[in-house]
Amino acid sequence: MISRRTLLRGTAAGALVVAIPVPALASESLMPNVFVRLDDQGRITATAPRPDTGQGVRTVVALMVAEELAVDTSDITVEQAPGDTERFGSQAVANSSSVRQLATPIRTAAATARCLLVTAAAQRWRVPVTExxxxDGAVCHPRRGKLPYRxxxxxxxxxxxxTVPVELTPPEKWRLLGRTRGGRVDARDIVTGRTRYxxxxRPPGGLVAVVARPPWLGAVPDTIDDTTTRALPGVVEVLTLTAPGDGQGGVAVVARSTHQALRGRDALRITWHGGxxxxxxxxxITDLETALPASSPINGVQRIYRMPLLAHAPMEPMNATAHVRPDGVTVWAPTQDPGGLRTQLARQLGVPATAVRVEASASGGAFGRRIEPDPVLEAVACSRRTNAPVQVLWTRADDMRHDSYRPMSVHRMSAEIGVNGMPIRRAHEVVTWPLTVLPPFANPALIKASGDHFPYTVPGDVTVTVRPAPLRTGFWRAVYAGQFLYAEENFLSEIGTRSGLDQIALRRALLPAGSRLHRVLDTVAARARWDKPARGTARGVACHEDYGSAIAVIAVAEPESRRVLRVHAAVDVGVALHPSGVRAQVEGCVADAVSTVLGAQITVREGRVVESSFGDYRWARIGHTPDIDVTIVQTNAPLGGLGELAYPPAAAAIAAALAGGAPVTGMPFGTDVG
Known part of the structure; x- marks a missing residue:
């Protein structure tokens, strides 16, 4: 039983505070909190406080509200909350935390509405609430009949x-949550083009801006000749953008259409200097490797792993629209943190937060990139100059060549091997760059905490050396864990091969007794028929525990043809509220893993990022995608996170399978890094 005051105390200590008027005012609608609203026409509206960046949070919100209100998801309209941390608490989509932190408040919000409706019916009928x-959208009584919610x-x-006790619907009575049927509530809108990204x-009177960005890293404009540009039809303004925060600046051309803005940018004559x-x-990468300590603390088996720069490459390139007015500013953006963005804009513009409205649109991918505000700040600068709404559009090449990249890193793994062929002591030495978009990530301890999730009972030390980053770096799916685990699991696979040990048995022996990883490892081994290898194939396995969840992955590949045939995953997120969404998140991580292991990397030559599109940034096509089998292991563990969980073990398992028993030395597999 959860009382209203208990909920208030519990959520205030976390990332999300539920605001509840006590008592609620009599009105034509029932809104006992900021998440659920029912009106006297029978309409039910749920508010998703965090943006949907493809992870399906709107669907989970709809499922939770429908479950607790005893209706179907088709009866729910889901609205996206604007940026407002005072009302909704943290709105940041990060650290695979959205569903974990929203589940209790959203479910309790809907359950509160249900209990108020049931209490109102009981009072009208003068019967006990328990009867x-x-x-199905009504309160029923065995003798009195039923009353619709409206x-x-x-x-x-x-x-x-x-004054109304609230009880959540127990899992054994769930009709929707945890059930295998049902996909996204917005799937039809997405595939038919109705979803607005x-x-x-397109606000009325809106203009479009594109930016001429530095041709090499760190360059700034020296001279700007915009005479031809300003004479072109539709061009409204040309302005120099200073680098916002860790951004890169450039020269913006504002016009009445995208085509006119692009023509105007092409006509600019700019000389650049610096950088x-x-x-x-x-x-x-050579500099990072040179920065490794002269010798390893362990004299035994050693291997060096090199990790490349990676771009985020969302299907929807970066963009933002802003309208700065004398009385405030409105922003439309596919941001990962509308509340934080609102606070930042209010501070930058010197206005109260109430004068800033951030509308979080649907996002065509994010993966950490859209936590950064640079496109929004560019749109605000253009709007301030033109006194009109302005949409800043990044082209695909802009997005690829001016990203905040996943840092490069070099890892030296060392292990002492016992008489039984098992590792008995280990060392993991890392040299990498910080995340320049968040200065605290220059701290080696924070990088280690992000990346080091080694689950096996092999004693040893992890040391991190941080070198200055020569370009902008930022959050990329799984952050540092994707690099740490790739080295650790491939090194463990090499030890197993050297010692003639079965890779599953090796990991089972090294996992702590009672580990959740034991169960998912056994489950995935059974699903992949580990004891019956197919001729001509090789397999790789990896385990990972993070975000309160556990996963084991087995990849099957043909090393000779460098084809990944199948990827099996068993995942434990506690209770899977939306199983279809769980599978989709794992599948997305596997697609990223196939892409990065088989060739995607960002390279720099003569100060310029070489890759400019999916033509040379080798992301997996449909034909490269393996069969993906995801098994959900339901447990009683607390609800865990998922969005980033599967990428690190999937990448490690795929590389090990492609290697076919040979050592792996880096990512992409079989390609020079850098």
């Missing part, structure tokens, strides 16, 4: 929520 039940809204809204924002025109990513 009434909510079902007939009870006014009476329920007059009740004091603090950030790039679809690092001779930068080369091959030298960077």
């Amino acid at each position: 009434c039940v909510a079902k 007939a009870l809204v006014r009476a329920a809204a007059a009740l004091d929520p603090a 950030g790039i679809d924002a 690092t025109p001779a930068a080369d990513s091959r030298a960077w």
Whole structure:
């Protein structure tokens, strides 16, 4: 039983605070909190406080509200909350935390509405509350009949929520949550083009801006000749953008259409100076390797792993729309943190937060990139100059060549091997760059905490050396864990091969007794028929525990043809509220893993990022995608996170399978890094 005051105390200590008026005012709608609203026409609206960046949070919100209100998801309209941390708490989509942190508040919000409706019906019928039940949008009583929610809204809204005990629907009575049927509630809108993404924002009188960005790293404009540009039809303004925060600046051309803005940018004559025109990513990886300590603390088996720069490459390139007015500013953007963005804009513009409205649109991919505000700040600067709404559009080449990349890193793994062929002591030495978009990530301890999730009972030390980053770096799916685990699991696979040990048995022996990883490892081994290898194939396995969840992955590949045939995963997120969404998240991570292991990397030559599109940034096509089998292991563990969980073990398992028993030395597999 959860009382209203208990909920308030519990959520105030976390990332999300539920605001509940006590008592609620009698009105034509029932809104006992900021997440659920029922009106006297029978309409039910749920508010998703965090943006949907493809992870399906709107669907989970709809499922939770429908479950607790005893209706179907088709009866729920899901609205996206604007940026407002005072009302909704943290709105950041990061650290695979959205569902974990929203589950209790959203479910309790809907359950509160249900209990108020049931109480109102019981009072009208003058019967005990325990004799009434909510079902199919109505409150039912065995003798009194039923009352639809719309007939009870006014009476329920007059009740004091603090006086009504709230009980969540127990899992054994779930109709929707945890069930295998059902996909995304917005799937039809997405595939038919009705979903509005950030790039679809079209406020009345809106203009479009594109930016001429530095041709090499760190360059700034020296001279700007915009005479031809300003004479072109549709061009409204040309302005120089200073680098916002860790951004890169450039020269923006604002026009009445995208085509006119692009023509205007092409007509600019700019000379550039400064920066690092001779930068080369091959030298960077050499510099990182040179920074390794002269000798390892362990004299035994050793291997060095090199990890490349990676771009985020969302299907929807970066964009934002802003309208700065004398009385405030409105922003439309596919941001990962509308509340934080609102606070930042208010501070930058010197206005109260109430004068800033951030509308979080659907996002065509994010993967950590859209936590950064640079496109929004560019749109705000353009709007301030033109006194009109302005949408800043990044082209695919802009997005690829001016990203905040996943840092390069070098890892030296060392292990002492016992008489039984098992590792008995280990060392993991890392040299990498910080995340320049968040200065605290220059701290080696923070990088280690992000990356080091070694689950096996092999004693040893992990040391991190941080070198200055020569370009902008930022959050990329799984952050540092994707690099740490790739080295650790491939090194463990090499030890197993050297010692003639079965890779599953090796990991089982090294996992702590009672580990959740034991169960998912056994499950995936059975699903992949580990004891019956197919001729001509090789297999790799990896385990990972993070975000309160556990996963084991087995990849099957044909090393000779460098084809990944199948990927099996068993995942334990506690209770999977939306199984279809769980599978989709794992599948997305596997696609990223196939892409990065088979060739995707960012390279720099003569100060310029070479890759400009999916033509040379080798992301997996449909034909490269393996069969993906995801098994959900339901447990009683607390609800875990998922969005980033599967990428690190999937990448490690795929590389090990492609190697076919040979040592892996880096990512991409079989390609020079840098």
